Structures are given as structure tokens and as C-alpha cells.
Amino acid sequence: MPDATLNVAICQAAPVPLHIDSGIDKAVGLAKAAIADGAQLVAFGETFLGGYPLWLDEAPGAALWDHPGSKAMHRILMGQAVVTGDERLAPLQALCDDHDAMISIGAHERVRSSLYNNQLLLRPNQRPLDHRKLVPTHGERLIWMRGDGSTLGVHDAGKAKVGNLICWEHWMPLARAAMHNLQESVHIAAWPTVRDTYAIASRHYAFEGRCFVLAAGLVQTKAELIEGIERCGGDADADALALAHEIEAETINRGGSMIIAPDARILAEAGEGEETIHAELDLSESDAAKASLDTDGHYSRPDIFTLDVNTAPQQGVRWDD
Incomplete structure (x- = not known):
């Protein structure tokens, strides 16, 4: 019988806020160690490259019009963000190519003059699969553009479909x-912290989709954000640092990552600090679980409900020759 197992890992770690090169270096080290321990799929949390923008929720002045600190942070993010075909991602891509592995990692991405929250899925000998967040949540709309249906997709890894x-x-x-509908068997749910409600959503997704879920969180502190600003240097430092110092809490993102089976049971769970968790997934569980529930099949009512998905890129401007 064909192998129906997949070894997975979540690297729950502190990003290097804002400074993308240092973040990639850290991610390479963590992913390399996880792959050496047998992982075929390695997941990182939301915007690991660049770090989650803590100031949006935690600094009282961040949303004020023309706030110098928010503008300084945005300037840093724009200068640091990854772009399509970014050569800085080559060491992560090489890990995938050399070890027939996949790496899911969040990043701030720049497209023209806008930023997106992109959860990249790097896969062997192919370009990364993009997923740009469709609706930035609440204060996140101050920095991120809305994604479109062109980045709703899965990677067919043969024995597993990963999204x-x-x-x-x-x-x-x-x-x-x-x-x-895309028949995911393994799903990465990227979060800044897997708090109680986020754990419920992740377990619900596993049960509803009859798939495995890697709920990946970050560990992140105010001090690390300040250090990241200082690493970037430049004339934005003073205003950006002033905004960071408005944050009252010392620790904001607290991990809580977990690996979840299609029946919603927890296979592995992290604490609040930096750690890597592993699990061996029996992919046949996904098909077995669909005996009682297939929300895209025998538990749907296509005669009543239909869904149209527009997968065309929304460019805004079209240039005709």
C-alpha cells in the first residue's frame, strides 16, 4: 500500500520584527532542525517574516490620522517587505528542494505600493503558493490590502493536498x-497567538473539513519589537520607537500552537514559549472521517446552496496593447 503518513512540525518561535533578512535566517535554522527531525511539512505563524504588527492593537495612538510613529512603521515595512520572486527566500526554497519538504511561512509582502499579509507555501521545485489574507482584521486594515480569489488554492503534494x-x-x-471544495487533507491555520477562541476555530475547521489542521502561533514581545526597529536603522527610528514604547504589555503573542486531527482531537500542543512540536499524520483518517460528514459532498445541498468563487486577479488597471 502507498505510504499514507505525513510528518509535520510547527515552529512556534519569536519573529525578528521588521528586519526580514534576520527573520529569514532564523526561519532557515528552525526549519532545518525540524526537517532533520523528520518533518516533511513545517509551519510558522502569521507574518513570521516581519513579525505581527503589535502596535495596531497595543499602542493607543497608532490609528490617529497622520501619526508619525505609524507612518514610520509603514515606511520600514514597505522597505523590508518581500516581493514576488524575492531572492532572499532562496535558502528556504533550497531546503524544500533538497529535502522534498514544504514550508508554510507568513510574510509582509509588497505589491507595487501596497502591503499584503501573505502566508506563503514553499514547495519542492515549484514557485511558492501565495495566500493573501482576504480581509485584514479590524486595525490591520491600516497597513494591509485585501487579497483576492486568485490566491485561494492548495498544493497537491501527491499523498496530501495542503492549503x-x-x-x-x-x-x-x-x-x-x-x-x-479544494479537498484539503492538511490545512495550516496561521495565527499571531492560538488563544482559546482561535483554538476552537482551528478544531472546528478540522472537524468540518475532515482534515488535519496545523494551528501555528507566534511568541512576540514589546522588547523584540524595539530591537527589530533598531536593527532596521534609518531616520524612521525615533518616531517608530516612540510608538513602540506606547505599548503597555511586555508579552503580547503567547504561542499556543497545536496539531489537530480530523475528529478535532489534539495530537500535539505547545505552551507559551519558543518550541517546535511534531506529529505523524495518518492521512487515511481524513477519508474515514468523511463517512459521517462531508460538507462538500453528501452533507451539502447543492440544490439549495451554491457558491461562486472569482479566481481572477483584481489588478484595478488593465493595459491593452
């Missing part, structure tokens, strides 16, 4: 329905 959603996308019922 990503980010944070509160897991409360978008139609996005979940679209992903279930």
Missing part, C-alpha cells in the same frame, strides 16, 4: 467552503 488560511479568515464561512 493555508490566516487568522480570522477561519470565521469566513464561504472561504471555508471554498477550501473544503
Whole structure:
């Protein structure tokens, strides 16, 4: 019989805020260690490359119009963000190519003059699969553009189909329905912290989709954000640092990552600190679980409900020759 197992890992770690090169170096080390321990799929949390923008929720002045600190942070993010075909990602891609592995990692991505929250799925000998967050949550709209349907997709790894959603996308019922239709067997749910409600959403997704879920969180502190600003240097430092110092809490993102089976049971769970968790997935569980529930099949009513998904890129401007 063909091998129906997949070894997976979540690297729950502190990003290097803002400074992308240092973040990639850290991710390479963590992913290399996880792969050496047998992982065929390695997941990192939301915007691991660049770090989650803590100031949006935690600094009282961040949303004020023309705030110098928010503008300084945005300037740093724009200068640091990854771009399509970014050569800085080559060491991560090489790990995938050399070890027939996959790496799911979040990043701030720049497209023209806008930023996106992109959960990249790097896979062997192919370009990364993008997933740009469809709706930035609440204050995140101050920095991130909305993604479109062109980045709703899965990677067919042969024995598994692997996809990503980010944070509160897991409360978008139609996005979940679209992903279930793509027949995911392994899903990465990227979060800043896997708090109680986020764990519920991740376990619900596993049960509803009859798939394995890697709920990947970060560990992140105010001190690390300040250090990241200082690493970037430049004339944005003073205003950006002033905004960071407005944050009252010392530790903001607290991990809580977990690996979940298609029946919603927890296979592995992390604490609040930096650690890598592993699990061996029996992919046949996904098919077995569909005996009682297939939300895209025998538990759907296509005569009543239909879903149309627009997968065309929304460029805004079209240039005709």
C-alpha cells in the first residue's frame, strides 16, 4: 500500500520584527532542525517574516490620522517587505528542494505600493503558493490590502493536498467552503497567538473539513519589537520607537500552537514559549472521517446552496496593447 503518513512540525518561535533578512535566517535554522527531525511539512505563524504588527492593537495612538510613529512603521515595512520572486527566500526554497519538504511561512509582502499579509507555501521545485489574507482584521486594515480569489488554492503534494488560511479568515464561512471544495487533507491555520477562541476555530475547521489542521502561533514581545526597529536603522527610528514604547504589555503573542486531527482531537500542543512540536499524520483518517460528514459532498445541498468563487486577479488597471 502507498505510504499514507505525513510528518509535520510547527515552529512556534519569536519573529525578528521588521528586519526580514534576520527573520529569514532564523526561519532557515528552525526549519532545518525540524526537517532533520523528520518533518516533511513545517509551519510558522502569521507574518513570521516581519513579525505581527503589535502596535495596531497595543499602542493607543497608532490609528490617529497622520501619526508619525505609524507612518514610520509603514515606511520600514514597505522597505523590508518581500516581493514576488524575492531572492532572499532562496535558502528556504533550497531546503524544500533538497529535502522534498514544504514550508508554510507568513510574510509582509509588497505589491507595487501596497502591503499584503501573505502566508506563503514553499514547495519542492515549484514557485511558492501565495495566500493573501482576504480581509485584514479590524486595525490591520491600516497597513494591509485585501487579497483576492486568485490566491485561494492548495498544493497537491501527491499523498496530501495542503492549503493555508490566516487568522480570522477561519470565521469566513464561504472561504471555508471554498477550501473544503479544494479537498484539503492538511490545512495550516496561521495565527499571531492560538488563544482559546482561535483554538476552537482551528478544531472546528478540522472537524468540518475532515482534515488535519496545523494551528501555528507566534511568541512576540514589546522588547523584540524595539530591537527589530533598531536593527532596521534609518531616520524612521525615533518616531517608530516612540510608538513602540506606547505599548503597555511586555508579552503580547503567547504561542499556543497545536496539531489537530480530523475528529478535532489534539495530537500535539505547545505552551507559551519558543518550541517546535511534531506529529505523524495518518492521512487515511481524513477519508474515514468523511463517512459521517462531508460538507462538500453528501452533507451539502447543492440544490439549495451554491457558491461562486472569482479566481481572477483584481489588478484595478488593465493595459491593452
